[in-house]
Amino acid sequence: MSTPVYGAPDFEAAGFSRFLYSRIATMQQRNAFYSTAPPDAHDRERLNNVHPAGWRNPQPAGRYNLVVVGAGTAGLVAAHAAAALGAKVALVERELLGGDCLNVGCVPSKAIIRTARLYAEMRNAEQYGAQIPGDIRVDFAAVMERMRGIRARISRSDSVHRLIAAGVDVFFGHAYFTGTDTLAVDGTKLRFKKALIATGARPNTTCIPGLVKTDYLTNENIFDLTELPRRLLVIGGGPLGCELAQAFCRFGAQTIIAQEKPLFLPKEERDAAQLLSDAFSRDGIEVRLNTRAVNIRVEGGQKLVDLVSDDYSITVAVDAILVGTGRVPNVDGLNLEAAGVDFDTITGIRVDDFLCSSNRRIYAAGDACLEHKFTHTANASARIVVQNALFLGRKRLSALTIPWCTYTDPAIAHVGLYVRQARERDIPVKTFTIPMHDVDRAIADDEEAGFVKIHVKEGSDRILGATIVARHAGDMINEITLAMVAGIGLRTLAHVIHAYPTQAEAIKKAADAYNRTRLTPRIQWLLRRWLT
Amino acid sequence: MSSGSLINEQSLDRLQRAAFGYFLQAVNPANGLIADNSRGNSPASIAVVGFALSVYPVAVERGWMTRSDALERSLSVLRFFRDSDQSGSPEASGFKGFYYHFLDMHTGARVWRSELSTIDSALLLAGALTASLYFTANTPEETELRELVTMLYLRVDWRWSQGGAATIRQGWKPECGFLHYGWEGYNESIVLYVLAMGSPTHPLKDDSYEAWTATYQWEHLYGYDYLYAGPLFMHQFSHAWIDFRGIRDRFMREKRCDYFENSRRAIEVQREYARRNPHRFAGYDENCWGLTACDGPSNLLPELANERRSLFGYAARGVPYGPDDGTLSGWAAPASLPFAPEIALCAVRNMVQRYPEMLTAQRYTSSFNPTLANAGSSAWVSAGHFGLDQGIVVMMIENYRTQLIWRLMRDCPYVHAGLRRAGFRGGWL
Numbered sequence: 028m029s030t031p032v033y034g035a036p037d038f039e040a041a042g043f044s045r046f047l048y049s050r051i052a053t054m055q056q057r058n059a060f061y062s063t064a065p066p067d068a069h070d071r072e073r074l075n076n077v078h079p080a081g082w083r084n085p086q087p088a089g090r091y092n093l094v095v096v097g098a099g100t101a102g103l104v105a106a107h108a109a110a111a112l113g114a115k116v117a118l119v120e121r122e123l124l125g126g127d128c129l130n131v132g133c134v135p136s137k138a139i140i141r142t143a144r145l146y147a148e149m150r151n152a153e154q155y156g157a158q159i160p161g162d163i164r165v166d167f168a169a170v171m172e173r174m175r176g177i178r179a180r181i182s183r184s185d186s187v188h189r190l191i192a193a194g195v196d197v198f199f200g201h202a203y204f205t206g207t208d209t210l211a212v213d214g215t216k217l218r219f220k221k222a223l224i225a226t227g228a229r230p231n232t233t234c235i236p237g238l239v240k241t242d243y244l245t246n247e248n249i250f251d252l253t254e255l256p257r258r259l260l261v262i263g264g265g266p267l268g269c270e271l272a273q274a275f276c277r278f279g280a281q282t283i284i285a286q287e288k289p290l291f292l293p294k295e296e297r298d299a300a301q302l303l304s305d306a307f308s309r310d311g312i313e314v315r316l317n318t319r320a321v322n323i324r325v326e327g328g329q330k331l332v333d334l335v336s337d338d339y340s341i342t343v344a345v346d347a348i349l350v351g352t353g354r355v356p357n358v359d360g361l362n363l364e365a366a367g368v369d370f371d372t373i374t375g376i377r378v379d380d381f382l383c384s385s386n387r388r389i390y391a392a393g394d395a396c397l398e399h400k401f402t403h404t405a406n407a408s409a410r411i412v413v414q415n416a417l418f419l420g421r422k423r424l425s426a427l428t429i430p431w432c433t434y435t436d437p438a439i440a441h442v443g444l445y446v447r448q449a450r451e452r453d454i455p456v457k458t459f460t461i462p463m464h465d466v467d468r469a470i471a472d473d474e475e476a477g478f479v480k481i482h483v484k485e486g487s488d489r490i491l492g493a494t495i496v497a498r499h500a501g502d503m504i505n506e507i508t509l510a511m512v513a514g515i516g517l518r519t520l521a522h523v524i525h526a527y528p529t530q531a532e533a534i535k536k537a538a539d540a541y542n543r544t545r546l547t548p549r550i551q552w553l554l555r556r557w558l559t
Numbered sequence: 560m561s562s563g564s565l566i567n568e569q570s571l572d573r574l575q576r577a578a579f580g581y582f583l584q585a586v587n588p589a590n591g592l593i594a595d596n597s598r599g600n601s602p603a604s605i606a607v608v609g610f611a612l613s614v615y616p617v618a619v620e621r622g623w624m625t626r627s628d629a630l631e632r633s634l635s636v637l638r639f640f641r642d643s644d645q646s647g648s649p650e651a652s653g654f655k656g657f658y659y660h661f662l663d664m665h666t667g668a669r670v671w672r673s674e675l676s677t678i679d680s681a682l683l684l685a686g687a688l689t690a691s692l693y694f695t696a697n698t699p700e701e702t703e704l705r706e707l708v709t710m711l712y713l714r715v716d717w718r719w720s721q722g723g724a725a726t727i728r729q730g731w732k733p734e735c736g737f738l739h740y741g742w743e744g745y746n747e748s749i750v751l752y753v754l755a756m757g758s759p760t761h762p763l764k765d766d767s768y769e770a771w772t773a774t775y776q777w778e779h780l781y782g783y784d785y786l787y788a789g790p791l792f793m794h795q796f797s798h799a800w801i802d803f804r805g806i807r808d809r810f811m812r813e814k815r816c817d818y819f820e821n822s823r824r825a826i827e828v829q830r831e832y833a834r835r836n837p838h839r840f841a842g843y844d845e846n847c848w849g850l851t852a853c854d855g856p857s858n859l860l861p862e863l864a865n866e867r868r869s870l871f872g873y874a875a876r877g878v879p880y881g882p883d884d885g886t887l888s889g890w891a892a893p894a895s896l897p898f899a900p901e902i903a904l905c906a907v908r909n910m911v912q913r914y915p916e917m918l919t920a921q922r923y924t925s926s927f928n929p930t931l932a933n934a935g936s937s938a939w940v941s942a943g944h945f946g947l948d949q950g951i952v953v954m955m956i957e958n959y960r961t962q963l964i965w966r967l968m969r970d971c972p973y974v975h976a977g978l979r980r981a982g983f984r985g986g987w988l
Contacts, residue, residue: 289740296776297743298880305882309869317739338672338734450773455813458778458787462879464837475837478880480778485813540779 064251069175076179076186077124084198087217091117092417094210094219096202096361099126101225101393101405101412103185108413110193117219118195119202119212125185126227127246127394128402134181135250136270138174140434143277147310147436154473165278167255174250204366207386221388221416224368224376225409226357228394232350235262237323241330244349246271256280256347260332262320264291266433268351269303273435275349276312283313283343285320285334292433296446299439299496302476306437323348356395374398380423381415382408390416397424401431430508432501437477440504443492443511446482455485459517459537463497466536468528474498479533481507481517488516488541495533503531517541566908572621574893574907575956577921579618581949582611587664591636594664596925597943602661602670606679608636609686610950613800613964616693617957630700633690637707640683643667647675649733656715656761658683660730674730674738677720681751684712685800688754688974692967712973717755717763725770727751727763743774745788749818750797757977768981772810780879781831784814785824789877791851792951794822795894799954801974802965805986812984823898829891830902832878840885842929842938846909849891850876850883853948854925854941873925885930889914890923890948896959914938923948 064070074080093109095102098120106118123130152159183189190197200213209218230245232238244252246267257280261272264286276282284291284307290300291307307314315334322333329344356375363370369377369385376384376391383390390412393405407427414420430442449456464475477496484491493507510520521538525531546554585594587603593611595604615629640658647654650668659669660676691708694701722728722737727748730738742748752771755763778787788794797803803818811817833848857872870884877883892906911918916937917927924941925948931939957963968974969987978988 302880305869337738338732446776447774450775456777457784458776460778460780460879462780462837464835464879485777540782543782544779544784 063248064175065171065253067172067175069172069179072179073130073175073182074123076182076188077130078120078122078199079187082187082199084200084212084215085196087117087198087215088115088196090218090220091115091196092220093117093413094119094217094222095225096210096222097126097225097227097357097393097395098124098185098197099225099227099393099405100128100402101227101395101409102126102223103190104406104409105223105225105392105413106190106195107193108410109417110195112413112417114417116195117198117217118190119198119200119210119217121199121201124187124190124197125182128405129178129182129185131247131250133402134178135174136246136267136274137434138177139170139250140270140274140436142170142173143274144436147277165255167278168253170278171250171253201360203360203362204368205362206365207367208388210366219388221390222366223409223412223416224361224363224384224389224391224395225393225405226361226395228354228356228375228400230350231353231355234352235320235323235350238348238350241323241325241348243323244347246351249349256345258345259283259347259349260285260320260330260343260345261349261351262332263351263353264288264293264316265351265353266292268349269307269433269435271349271351272312273307273310276307276310281313282311283315283345285315285318287317287319289317291316292439294445295433295439295441296480296494298478298480299441299494302437302496303435303439306435306476354394354400358395378424380425381421382412382424383415399429399431401429403431404429428508428511430504432504434501437474437496437498438500440495440500441493442504442508443490444482445492445494449482449484449491454491456482456491457485458482459540461533461536461540463530463533466530466533468530468532469497471528472498472530474530479503479537481534481537483517483541488518490516497530497533499530503534506531506534518545566904570908571893571956571960573921574923575617575953576621576623577918578890578923578949578952578956579614579623580920581922581944581946582614585946586611586632588632588635589665590639590667591632591634592639592662592664592667593636593946595661595947596945601664603664603667604661604679604946605658605676606660606682607946607950609679609683610799610946610954612636612683612686613689614950614953614957616689616967617953617963619693620961620963630694630704633694634700634704634707637687637690637704637711639667640687640711641707647733653680654731654733655719656680656711657720657731672732672734674732676730677727678729678748678751680715681748681754682796684715684754685750685968687711688971689800689964689967692970712754713758713760715755715758716761717758718761720755721763721767725764726767726774727755727771745775745786746793747796749803750800752981753797753801753974753977755977756980757973757975759973759976762980765980769809772808775810777814781828783824783827783831784816785828786810786814786816786818786821788825789850789880790875791825791829791849791877791888791891791895792875794825794898795891795951795955798822798897799951799958800964800968801978802958802962802969802987806978806983806988807985808982817986819898822895826895826899826902829878837879838883838885840883840928840930841932842885842887842913846906847887847913848906849888849910850878850886851888851891852876853886853888854945855884855886856928856931856939856941884928886926886928888923888926888948889917890925890952893923894951894955896955900959916940919944923952 092114094117095106106116110116198212204210259280259282261268261284272284291303318334318336321335358370367386376396378391378396392408392412394400411422432440459481461479463469463477469475479495481493482491495503517538521542525535592603593607594601618624619626619629643652645653652667657675657680660673661670663670687708691705694704720727728737729742776787807817829848830845833843834845836843852875854873855871858870892903895903925945926941927938929938
């Protein structure tokens with residue numbers, strides 16, 4: 028990797044304060060160590076794809092149709108889409124192409140979750156009428172090596188070589204705005220007609236006293252581990268904390284999860300969260316709800332964490348701490364003031380429904396501006412920006428139907444409105460519930476924990492939203508999303524033949540249940556009359 | 560099939576009287592407090608006192624107790640609460656008119672660092688109001704009782720219990736303030752909201768009830784439309800005092816249902832769940848059900864330490880999402896009598912015939928678990944008896960037989976006011 032030359036005069040010229048300069052310098056130093064994963068063949072392949080050694084930035088073109096800042100999912104999607112449509116595009120990334128999703132997020136977490144599930148199934152083999160293997164030993168290094176192999180393979184589609192082939196000018200370095208239509212990458216000026224800020228988000232680790240004085244894990248470094256911590260405390264019961272707590276417990280770490288709220292995944296329906304709590308307990312995770320970590324200190328090589336739940340407090344000793352207490356947008360160091368872009372350090376870039384910032388030339392997408400920080404939302408928002416910024420589009424963020432899924436076991440997926448949201452909007456709502464224990468395939472698979480709940484506007488078959496808790500909830504929710512986007516109601520879904528036996532049949536059963544409610548006593552009477 | 564053929568009046572009477580017997584055995588005559596359960600060193604439970612105050616009139620009417628005895632017991636405990644320490648200190652009995660969940664049987668001081676419980680205080684006050692509506696004679700003692708009850712009710716600061724939120728908090732502790740447990744969705748607390756809305760002194764804010772009902776979930780499950788709550792007691796406890804037949808709030812008007820009918824459907828859902836029996840536990844079928852809040856065979860019990868499946872101690876078991884460890888409550892069936900008499904009577908007879916061990920001294924134990932049968936094929940049975948279970952059995956059998964409690968509470972002006980402020984209309988209102 029080439030060492031960029033950073034010049035202080037550029038910052039001064041851009042009106043930076045000494046304070047900001049210092050922060051940027053710190054970030055640049057950090058960039059030099061952007062991966063602490065074991066430097067094996069897999070990781071060399073990944074890095075060659077997402078930040079090749081010896082990379083030299085190209086000469087900037089005169090004026091770009093679109094300059095994209097940040098090459099995570101949103102940035103990559105926008106760059107490829109815009110370039111494919113003929114735009115002259117520059118993409119700037121300070122660390123690794125692919126962003127969190129590829130490098131420290133969805134991809135590595137799903138890879139290790141798969142292995143964790145396999146270990147859980149081996150231990151539960153008798154449940155499936157099989158023998159429990161004699162010696163179940165977790166080879167954590169092998170788990171992580173497999174993950175790195177998968178990550179390297181998937182990195183090919185996010186590679187710099189593909190971007191070049193697509194005609195995108197790729198710049199590695201730190202981007203900061205120098206005006207309303209210009210930015211600089213480590214001193215090199217790029218001019219743009221339109222720009223997209225897609226800088227993503229980072230773990231929020233500011234809320235726990237003593238945390239910064241210890242070494243701790245977040246999604247940014249947990250996938251670099253080569254040894255399994257014997258005792259792990261997970262702070263935070265959001266998607267990241269829940270997924271990794273379960274995976275690491277299944278690898279054999281004594282795992283405690285402390286969640287400040289009364290239930291995990293507080294945005295989800297309480298039945299879903301309750302089922303997850305039960306699953307955690309079955310797995311052997313020490314579940315501590317309504318619990319805050321109030322102090323962390325290191326003594327004798329172990330981390331002591333004070334946990335408080337109302338009037339009860341306890342100190343736990345662990346070897347590692349994973350922090351999953353939310354994410355904050357990356358808006359620092361971009362000199363957004365110079366570009367006239369309004370932002371908030373908590374909620375990110377301020378955008379309208381068309382994803383346009385307070386500067387009409389500059390848009391934002393993905394975690395840098397969105398409440399729902401998911402890869403697929405970043406993808407969808409980037410596509411909106413390309414249309415709106417380059418082709419006078421009027422696509423709205425609010426028109427999107429966005430599903431999401433937490434990949435625990437069982438997984439928890441949702442799309443559309445929650446019942447509470449519907450009731451707050453005075454929409455009468457009725458929920459058709461199918462427990463997975465009523466679904467033949469779930470029974471055959473011994474995967475009966477969970478349900479499908481489809482919320483409809485009462486008196487109609489219009490789907491307002493749905494929550495699915497099931498082993499394959501993430502796949503199943505797509506059918507509901509499709510129905511909602513296409514305006515298909517439960518009545519039509521009831522006519523869709525579902526392959527038997529599948530777990531997705533639960534959706535058909537919900538639709539059938541709806542259809543049965545249409546058989547009012549009067550209709551039933553008429554039918555009886557007809558048949559007699 | 561008539562109800563009479565399922566279980567005769569005599570048997571029902573025996574069950575009801577045996578349940579009532581708990582309150583005679585578990586009382587501290589010096590202050591009228593009633594123990595939470597019959598195990599050694601049990602503290603008093605304020606909710607069980609509420610049930611006691613409600614079942615004394617039943618016992619008088621049935622000739623199991625003299626009116627003067629019932630009056631004396633009621634006065635004794637009401638005077639205790641009047642004189643109790645309301646400072647809110649960690650050793651007090653209460654604060655702001657509410658009481659700690661568990662009190663020392665002798666001193667009345669808070670025990671087990673228990674919370675100042677809003678729902679349990681409401682059950683206590685519902686019992687007190689029942690007593691005040693029964694003891695209506697113009698005698699010095701009965702007049703004193705009514706004045707005591709009025710004083711206790713009027714001093715409750717319901718608005719404080721919102722803790723600045725839109726809905727009532729579940730509890731408060733002097734050590735940490737209001738508790739942070741999620742308490743959303745339909746549950747047993749309609750009676751709490753009704754009493755809190757009906758107060759002329761410290762009522763809830765106008766929108767509190769609507770804020771609570773906004774968390775409801777109307778579901779279609781196993782072929783039934785109903786307002787979902789998993790554990791059966793949530794569909795029973797408020798109904799022990801308030802006759803919800805034909806009266807409807809905005810939510811139920813919208814659904815063309817009422818809470819009474821909803822409880823009947825919840826019983827059907829229990830039966831359907833038991834018939835499906837997804838975890839393949841022993842005993843479950845359409846006449847053997849009752850997943851509710853009860854004691855259970857915790858893995859912590861020495862005899863069950865090696866049991867591989869997860870077992871829960873005292874927990875709110877529910878359908879269809881659990882927790883479910885094969886533990887059922889026999890008393891849930893008689894507590895369902897007013898809603899679905901034939902189904903409930905059939906279940907009462909069936910369960911008692913198959914698992915007579917669930918009754919000890921003719922009285923329902925908290926729970927039984929046929930999956931954990933011993934060598935003699937007897938189901939695991941919870942030790943002793945719990946006051947809440949006995950109270951709901953006495954009251955619901957009585958409401959089924961004579962509607963005594965419902966008739967008394969229909970005349971309560973605070974209940975009337977509370978129901979009306981909560982938006983209830985129609986029926987006997």
